[in-house]
Amino acid sequence: MDYLTVNVVTPNGIVYDHHARIVVARAIDGEIGILPKHAPIITPLAIDEVKVKRSDADTHVDWIAVNGGVMEVRDNLVSIIADSAERERDIDVTRAERAKMRAERRIEEAKHVENVDELKRATVALHRAINRINVSKHL
Amino acid sequence: MGASLIDIKKKIASTKKTSQITSAMQMVSGSKLNKSEETAKKFQEYAKKVRAITTHLVASQLETIDEAETLNGFETSLIEEHGLHSMLVKRPVKKTGYIVITADKGLAGGYNSAVIKQTLTMLQNDHKSQDEYVLATIGGTDTDFFKGRGMNIAYELRGLSDQPTFNEVRKIVNAATQMYSNGVYDELYVCYNHHVNSLSSQFRVEKMLPISDLDPSEAKSYEEEYILEPSEDQILDILLPQYAESLIYGAIIDAKTAEHAARMTAMKSATDNAHNIIDDLTISYNRARQTAITEEITEIVGGAAALD
Numbered sequence: 001m002d003y004l005t006v007n008v009v010t011p012n013g014i015v016y017d018h019h020a021r022i023v024v025a026r027a028i029d030g031e032i033g034i035l036p037k038h039a040p041i042i043t044p045l046a047i048d049e050v051k052v053k054r055s056d057a058d059t060h061v062d063w064i065a066v067n068g069g070v071m072e073v074r075d076n077l078v079s080i081i082a083d084s085a086e087r088e089r090d091i092d093v094t095r096a097e098r099a100k101m102r103a104e105r106r107i108e109e110a111k112h113v114e115n116v117d118e119l120k121r122a123t124v125a126l127h128r129a130i131n132r133i134n135v136s137k138h139l
Numbered sequence: 140m141g142a143s144l145i146d147i148k149k150k151i152a153s154t155k156k157t158s159q160i161t162s163a164m165q166m167v168s169g170s171k172l173n174k175s176e177e178t179a180k181k182f183q184e185y186a187k188k189v190r191a192i193t194t195h196l197v198a199s200q201l202e203t204i205d206e207a208e209t210l211n212g213f214e215t216s217l218i219e220e221h222g223l224h225s226m227l228v229k230r231p232v233k234k235t236g237y238i239v240i241t242a243d244k245g246l247a248g249g250y251n252s253a254v255i256k257q258t259l260t261m262l263q264n265d266h267k268s269q270d271e272y273v274l275a276t277i278g279g280t281d282t283d284f285f286k287g288r289g290m291n292i293a294y295e296l297r298g299l300s301d302q303p304t305f306n307e308v309r310k311i312v313n314a315a316t317q318m319y320s321n322g323v324y325d326e327l328y329v330c331y332n333h334h335v336n337s338l339s340s341q342f343r344v345e346k347m348l349p350i351s352d353l354d355p356s357e358a359k360s361y362e363e364e365y366i367l368e369p370s371e372d373q374i375l376d377i378l379l380p381q382y383a384e385s386l387i388y389g390a391i392i393d394a395k396t397a398e399h400a401a402r403m404t405a406m407k408s409a410t411d412n413a414h415n416i417i418d419d420l421t422i423s424y425n426r427a428r429q430t431a432i433t434e435e436i437t438e439i440v441g442g443a444a445a446l447d
Contacts, residue, residue, distance in 0.1 A: 007188070009184055009185045009188045010185060010305070011181075011182050011185050011304075011305040011385065011388055012178075012181060012182075012185075012304060012305060013181030013182075013184065013185070014181070014184055027368055027369075028369065028373075029368065029369045032368070039366055040364070040365045040366065041365060041366040041367070041368060042192065042195070042196055042365050042366075042367055042368075042374055042378075043367070043368040043369075043374065044373065044374055044377040044378070068377070069381070070192060070374065070377060070378050070381065072192045072195070074195075074365075079188055079191075079192065081185065081188050081189050081192060081381070083305055083309070083381075084305065084306070
């Protein structure tokens with residue numbers, strides 16, 4: 001049986017490296033599922049979760065929170081490069097909750113002084129935090 | 140013999156304490172250096188991957204640029220003509236951006252002064268006036284130095300931790316790539332000390348933008364066409380800044396590693412010097428003690444002779 005090799009790499013090292021039967025990710029224009037023998041593709045990812053069904057067990061599913069980045073598929077090798085990414089078991093939930101609260105406060109402040117750039121950045125930060133909290137709930 | 144025995148003894152004790160401190164600092168820097176080298180290794184994996192994907196994606200564009208450049212130098216119209224990305228194409232340089240990386244603290248031997256001195260010489264040689272360049276500084280030493288000379292600093296970052304994470308420097312690398320896209324400058328260089336090994340480092344000025352170090356021949360061997368979702372331009376808009384950011388982050392990690400190495404060697408030579416001083420002082424202490432004893436004996440002998 002064919003299988004995929006999934007690599008998730010961040011500036012802080014390799015976060016995930018396993019064989020898989022299917023990978024489901026959310027690209028910026030919609031969800032995309034990758035099966036073995038997929039045609040070569042490059043697509044940017046949204047701040048969302050990546051779902052990996054492992055090849056070594058039928059029911060084993062891994063979740064990875066990715067903070068944007070780009071996915072490349074070629075020759076059954078799925079490479080995801082992102083600023084940061086975390087597996088569900090590595091996520092520090094209290095830190096994520098704190099980050100969420102901080103982002104919400106920043107959004108309020110930015111709205112107050114009508115700083116559009118800051119509002120955008122804070123919204124992205126909030127997305128990231130919520131994404132990590134969601135992914136950690138899969139555990 | 141000028142100094143008294145007690146004075147020499149005090150001096151020895153204080154030098155010994157200094158040497159203990161410096162040797163402790165040497166060990167701290169040594170372990171930080173190990174950690175930094177590890178971080179750099181992990182980062183290499185990422186850099187390699189980003190580079191590979193970018194090369195696959197822009198191989199065709201790079202060829203067009205190569206052809207055009209051999210024909211007529213550089214041409215801004217390339218961007219419109221071939222739909223090339225602005226981060227790949229050279230444009231006439233009106234202003235140059237420099238990111239200068241030094242440490243926040245001293246006690247690192249010639250680490251800071253090497254970067255500052257060579258950056259300054261380079262700036263003076265390459266530019267006629269201060270309007271031709273903008274600086275962004277990482278670390279306190281260079282920030283204070285360039286500020287003191289009244290140079291315009293567009294961005295400063297202090298208090299970088301010993302093992303900087305990507306999150307810490309995200310702001311400055313984002314700002315740097317954005318300023319390039321907005322046309323604040325037309326070229327971006329990073330000036331820093333490259334870590335060669337724990338004994339030596341080397342001053343380096345690396346061109347980060349426009350992206351010029353990609354080699355299209357690396358991707359040639361692959362025939363199959365990529366599916367590009369949603370479009371090549373949109374992917375490039377995300378991927379190229381990410382690539383540039385990874386290059387800058389790589390330079391920062393490299394500089395940090397060099398800093399730890401420089402601090403370690405500086406502290407090692409400080410410890411060695413302290414030990415040499417202690418050795419010298421011990422000799423003069425023994426001599427002084429011997430002189431005192433001899434003197435006392437002579438006095439006793441003299442006194443005894445006087446009694447006879």
